[in-house]
Structures are given as structure tokens and as C-alpha cells.
Amino acid sequence: MDVTILAVGTELLFGQTVNTNASYLSKQLNDRGFNVMYHHVVGDNPNRLKRLLIHSLEDTDLVILTGGLGPTQDDLTKETVAEVFGRELLFDEECYRLLVEHFEQRGRKMAENNKKQAYIPEGATVFHNDAGTAPAFAIEADGKCAICLPGPPREVYWLFDHGVSDYLKRFHEKEMVYKVIRTIGIGESDLEMVLMPLIDGQVDPTIATYAKEGECTLRVASQRDTREEAEEAVDAMIREIDKLIGEYIYSYEDTPLNEVVVHLLQKYSLNLTSAESATGGAFAKSVTDVPGASEIFTHGFVTYSAEAKEEILDVPEDIISKLGVVSKEVALTMAAGALERAGADIAVAVTGCAGPTADPGREPGEAYIAWMTGGRLPSTSSCIHIETKRNERRWNRNYFCLRMLSSVYRVILNVEKEGLLPIQG
């Protein structure tokens, strides 16, 4: 089935917002066997929207609209779609009740203009929106369908998972199954080279590689008549992939590295702590982003200055003055100090330079990452040296965090392999 994705919003035409909804929806739709033919963006102007919508419904059978469902005067998507499909807007009691509830729960007064959001085109299928105030809906006529979603990406993702995805099943011809494998420690070109014998000439399942910041993911997809057949084909291919690059894979289910690490720590009831200089709290954040992290992470130290490293983590002053703040010894003593202070089983520490500039003799992107075990684990420690050769602060900080996570991941795998810990529960 051919699809158009039509975004409504002047802020997109001003260039203030990037149309990430279009790429998100395209990915989801392609995964389900739809052909996305066009993306369009139009401003908050009902005449131009109407013309573009009519064109799009002529060109393709399904049009997914995003934006313009808000409470304000310039939000006119719903009115325009209703007009094009020749439907009235009707007051929907259930939508209104949920709107009122939404505001009550937040202890806020509902503005008068929010009431507009409870009107829905006659005969439309409503998708209630727990992530915001605007309900989404689908409307069908003469083999054509329009689905209207709000603009904020968070709401689009929520609604897609809670209603829209199921609704789309009526249009599927084949069943599509895909799995996303995450790797770390191998570049995209190398990954592609190693997997070439599997990728070359492969029609189904397909294998696609994507480089993300500092890591690579693989997407294995199959479209078959039944879900079972597609799943079997994907799993068989993953077994082949595993033979070639198993050592680099940390998730077979598209789970981010911070979640994988937190779940492993939970599984073994291990306590982690961190001592951060260059990442300035970003590592602790990435760990505590995972719900339930409090079970395995109790203390985090952000020691951004040399004095903080000495005062809080007992890094000896002479090590810093002799070897410099960005050194293996400082990273190791930071880890030791944090391990001791927090009474943890594993400590990870980073000292380095995130950029964009660096102290004389140093380069942005350089860092030492040390880890140390103790507590319930045998005492071990190690340190790696990283040079990203980049000066983008955000990129470097993110990459340092990933390498800290992957260090912790390897530590736990080793412990697991050597049978040093009993599995809990």
C-alpha cells in the first residue's frame, strides 16, 4: 500500500523544527511492508493543506498527517480533513472526559480553547492520547484512509504504539518481522565486510547496517505469508550472524547498552559506582535513566576539578601534579576512591578532555577509562586509553559514556564466564 506522510506546521517551514516524525513513521511503515512514496510539509494554512491532502489522497491510498491538532486557532488539520472527507465534527463525550481528567490529574485548569480538542470527525476511529491532550483518529472512505496524529514526536511515538500500529494491520498484505542487533567495538565498514557473504545477494531476510554514534546496529528483516515463517527466517539468519560477529553483540533485542548493563547488575545484585571528570555526570545519568537503577547504583561522584578528585576520591595530589589530570594513574585512583567511598562491587572512572578545546599538549577526545572491582568480587582493575580524534564535545562525552558502559559490561561477562558469582533469583 502506498503512503504519504503529510506534516502540518509553520515551524517546520521556518526551519525551527526538524521533521523527525516523517523519518520515524517511514521506518515503522516500511517495516510493516508499506511503501512510503512522499513526505510533504505544509504550513498552518487550511487552503494549501486542503489542496495537498486532496493530491495526496489521489496519489496514495493512505495519508498520515502529523501536527495541527492543538487547541489554538491556527490548528486546523482536523477541520480540513473533515471537510475533505465530507464529515461533520462531532463533540465526543469520551474525549472530553479524558481531556478534563488530563488537566485534573495535573492540578491545572483546562483553558477554554482546549475544549476544541474533543471534537472528532463523524465516523472516525479515535486513538486516545495518554502522552498529550490531542486525540488522534483515522478516517476511511472509498478505499482511502487518513490518519491524523499530533505534532510532538513523543505523542506520535506513544500513539503509534498504542492504537495506530494495530489499526494498520487491516492494510498489511504480508507479515513482517524484524530484529535489531546492537554491537559495540566494530565499525560499520568492518561489520559490512565481515557480513558480506551473508548480505550479498540476499533477498529475504534482508540485513541492513546502521552506524549510530560510537556503535553499530544491524537490522534483520523478513516478510513472509505468516508471522511464524518470518520469525523463523530472521532467527536462522541471526544464528549465522552470531557465528561471524558474536563477540561484538551486546543485544539481540535492540536494547540500549545502559539497560543491558543495569539488568545484568540487577541479575547478580552487584553495586556499581562512577567517578566522572570529562563526562560530568553523563555516565551516572545514563545508568539512572533506566528504571530500577536505584537497586544497583547508590553513589556517583562528579569530580570535575583536580581538588575535587583529591578531596572526594583521595586521588594523591602528587600523582596529579606529576602525571597530569588526564592520566592512567588518576583514572585508576579515581576508580579506587569511588569503590571505597561507595562500598561498591564495581567502580568505573573517566578522566579526559571532551573538547571543543584542550589544554596545551592534550587533544580533545582523549580519555582514560579505568574500572576496578572489589566488594563481593575478586579485586581486579584495568584502564584503557581512548583517542577519538574529534573535538565535538557532545559526541566525545557520549562516546566516553558508551565505552564506560561497555567496560562494565565486559567486567560482568568475565565474572559470569568464570563462574565467580551465583545467579540470583
Next chain:
Amino acid sequence: MDVTILAVGTELLFGQTVNTNASYLSKQLNDRGFNVMYHHVVGDNPNRLKRLLIHSLEDTDLVILTGGLGPTQDDLTKETVAEVFGRELLFDEECYRLLVEHFEQRGRKMAENNKKQAYIPEGATVFHNDAGTAPAFAIEADGKCAICLPGPPREVYWLFDHGVSDYLKRFHEKEMVYKVIRTIGIGESDLEMVLMPLIDGQVDPTIATYAKEGECTLRVASQRDTREEAEEAVDAMIREIDKLIGEYIYSYEDTPLNEVVVHLLQKYSLNLTSAESATGGAFAKSVTDVPGASEIFTHGFVTYSAEAKEEILDVPEDIISKLGVVSKEVALTMAAGALERAGADIAVAVTGCAGPTADPGREPGEAYIAWMTGGRLPSTSSCIHIETKRNERRWNRNYFCLRMLSSVYRVILNVEKEGLLPIQG
């Protein structure tokens, strides 16, 4: 002049790539007084591209195309544009010479198919591309113009600055100036209500409101004959806005709150520290995201467990056992402990529940945020209670951070207002 931005590339329709070129070009064009009316994306299919290009040239006078200028078979933008404008593709000696030079300089052999990139539609204005191999060009006929740029964003930016921007001067009618104001502490609907007398019936300058997570931005734009007139109109409108909502504004220049706070701290040589429970390092991260943060932030404490609060920040055990970890007293003693430990001038602390679940009797989204001053500042402290009524962990953590930042911001403004500090340098 009305403009369409037309991107060509199947990777965009697969959702593999986000169309950042469209937002970049939109910003540039709006700044120069053009009206961007549409963004379109079409795959590498000459028939659909042709139809969409013809439509776009009917709807708008200028069409900027990106993508499809590469050396491979599916790159057909140039051929299609030439056909629509009724021009031949001619071999361009200068383009060929530069292509050959490009490969020679890099010590690479030019593939045979690259030669295709030296063909240009008859009568077109060529923009040589130092950032890649595909030359860009503009073609005009009957008051309509198409400008073809390659797909890679780096090349688009380079070409825009080196040729395209100057070329566009022939079409400028008006000069556009806009400013983006950032606010915190007021919702979008309320903002619009308060500003309604300014927004209603306003033709120029225009005022648009945008909700972002936990904050709102306002865009004030004016198009006038000269840049000076437009600037004056925008500034006059901002003075009116300031009268109505000045207390909520933290930046008149679209600067994120963490940058505003770090720059203020730098200005007054004040040292900040943080004691984080619910945000788990996210606050320290947001501060250290700003280059130069090391001047004003040396220590950060992530005390995720009750024991960590006691051990690291000297929060008395009986306060926690009597009043609970999520309490005003714990937040205040955390701030006091951090202030003391770090020897800072300002400490901010948070204890709360990020969600998605909460301890019995607590709700996700509840938090206490305390701040305390000392060091070079008079001793003061205060605490606020927040209830977001949401259970999304990411949203809550981000919101808590924003409120911590805005607390620090208010503290410094107060200090500034009361003349308690000399301005440095």
C-alpha cells in the same frame, strides 16, 4: 518570493536519514525574506520527481532541490530538471577539470561514472563544489527558478555559503529579522492567552508560540524593506511582550537555560555544586554540557540511596527516617552538605520520584528542589515542591533539571538585583 524545498532520495522515505537539509535551507531562506511554502520528499524515481517538480514550479517561483546529483544510475535529478526546463545537458570543461583535480588531490582514481557529474543543463549558472564532487547549479525560465544542490548536508552548507546565497540576492524583496524568546514557568495555552492582545490581528511583526518539554518559546518575526526597520519592529514588539510576561523570560536570544546559567555563573565567578537523587547525574550533565563549565562547577554528588545521602552529604539519619527521603528537610540538608563539601557559593539539590513507579504513598513526578547560598554570597536557602502528575521518567527528570536550573537562575538574578556582587571583568 514563495519557495518549495524538494528533496530527492529513497533513503529519506525509508526513514534512514532525517531531512535536515530542509530545515537548514528553510532557516536561511526565511532569514532572507523568502516564504518557504512547502517541503517535499520524493524517491529516486524520475516520473514522480518530474510530476512533483512541475507542480512545485506552478505553486511557487523558486524550487530548491537537494539530492540525486551523484554519479550512480539512480541519480536523476539533473536529467529531470533539464527535461522540465526543456534544456540539453552539455559537457562542461571547467566542471570536468575540477572533478579530475578533486580525485587527483585525494590520490584516488576517478571512476568512469563520475564523468556524468560534469554535464550541466544548457544556460545554467554553475556553483562549483569544494566540499564534494557534484557541482550545483541554478536554472531560470519564465520567472521560475530551480536550484539543484547535492544531498550530503555538509555540501549543502558549503554551497549555500559559496555561491547560492549570493545568487539568491536577485530575488530578495524584503529583509526578514526574527528573534526567539525562551520562557519557563508558564504553559503554552496560558502564554497565548496573556499575549492574545498582541497576537490578535497582528500582521507584522508576527508572534508564534511553541511548546517544548517543560518550557515555551516565542518567535517574533518581521519582514520590512530594510534590515534596520525589521529589527526595530521586532525589538519594539519584544518590549511589549516583556511588559506582559517579562518574569517568565530567561533568554531573548534563544539560548538554552543551561548555557544562560553557566554564563551568569562565569560572569560573577560563582561556584555551583549539585546534590542529586531523582535526576541521578542529569543536572551535572546539563551543566557540564556547556563548554567552559569547569570554571564554575567542580563537584557534583549523585546520592541515589538514603545511605549515600548520609555518608556523602551528612544528611542526618533521623530526618530521613522521620520525614522520608522525599521531603523538604532532606532536600535542604542535601544542599547544605553539598555546599559545605564543595566549598561552593550555590548548591542545588533534588530528591523526588522520577517514575515510572513510586513508593507507596508517593507519586511519580513529585520532587523537592532546594537551593542554598554561602561562600562569597550571603547565606540563604529555600525549597520548592513540584508535582508533575506524570509518570514518564525521562520527562520528569528533564523537568526537574529545568526547575533546578531555573532556581539557580533566580538566585543569581536576585543577587544581581540586590547588588550583592561586583561584576567581574
